[in-house]
């Protein structure tokens with residue numbers, strides 16, 4: 001047992017840096033580590049037992065621990081990520097290593113970042129000590145579209161990102177393709193900021209839910225519900241236009257990208273809302289049922305929910321696959337908008353399935369019934 005302090009120390013921001021093979025992760029990381037903003041950052045290069053060469057690109061001192069000139073401590077992990085994260089805390093608490101202020105995990109190019117998020121969020125102790133800031137996904141500006149066409153892993157990496165960073169911009173010759181790639185990424189992940197690799201380091205690593213001291217920073221910026229809702233509206237309009245178009249001439253002219261984007265189409269983002277505060281028990285049951293029945297398909301769940309028991313203090317929820325946890329209860333609403341909002345990024349799961357469950361728990365009628373709007377103002381009238 002360690003000597004637990006009376007009040008827990010502020011959580012340490014943790015960023016997951018991912019991106020397909022050769023996308024430019026290590027190059028970006030090396031540039032960022034030179035910035036004073038990332039002083040006292042621990043970098044974990046996660047090789048998941050694969051033979052990786054990334055760790056050779058940073059100077060190894062001993063036992064896989066590296067001290068960079070910028071004062072960054074890096075370690076190359078071949079084994080268990082959890083064990084490493086625990087070990088780092090132990091050494092930090094014992095004063096055996098510097099009190100690092102941030103952790104960046106660089107994943108292998110083929111990694112699905114969800115299990116990494118899962119590993120930290122699920123762990124009762126690590127989830128208290130580390131504040132999962134978010135996923136940063138590096139996309140090759142030249143080969144990105146082809147990679148997305150061919151590799152589902154790459155699509156998932158882009159879909160779950162808080163921030164997408166376009167690398168190799170200096171190699172781009174075809175501006176139209178770049179514009180298409182940006183548009184595709186925006187559709188795939190409407191809530192993510194799309195940056196370029198020379199963006200300020202702070203914008204790339206931070207800007208998530210937590211600030212550098214682990215305090216809740218910008219919930220609205222993190223949730224980006226407006227962007228998700230807008231993308232849903234556009235996608236509906238787009239689909240209608242397609243149907244209309246196809247009905248007329250029987251062909252799908254000019255929309256071949258629809259075929260190649262099959263991976264993209266199975267992964268989607270949507271947002272559910274409620275104007276009425278939700279009972280804690282109802283929310284728990286909804287999330288429980290959702291994760292037990294659809295867990296593997298929930299790439300990300302992020303939300304801000306008004307609880308009936310304490311509507312002035314919304315809870316932030318943050319989840320991945322089978323785990324959904326409450327990282328914070330806010331002292332107040334971040335804006336005038338007091339709706340409960342939950343953003344889902346899902347893989348091969350229909351919005352309707354989740355929405356039906358949500359409506360059932362809220363005691364709402366099905367949305368496709370004509371009098372739904374009127375009745376939803378008075379859900380009790382529907383109860384048998």
Ligand SMILES: Nc1nc2c(ncn2[C@@H]2O[C@H](COP(=O)(O)OP(=O)(O)OP(=O)(O)O)[C@@H](O)[C@H]2O)c(=O)[nH]1
Nearest residue numbers: 020021022023024025026027028109167168169171
């Ligand atoms: N011109 C140019 N080349 C880049 C840029 N970023 C990365 N590269 C090159 O692209 C190749 C792959 O870059 P890395 O940073 O190793 O990519 P990675 O994502 O870490 O690769 P893996 O770890 O193998 O998945 C290297 O040859 C880099 O020099 C860039 O912005 N411009």
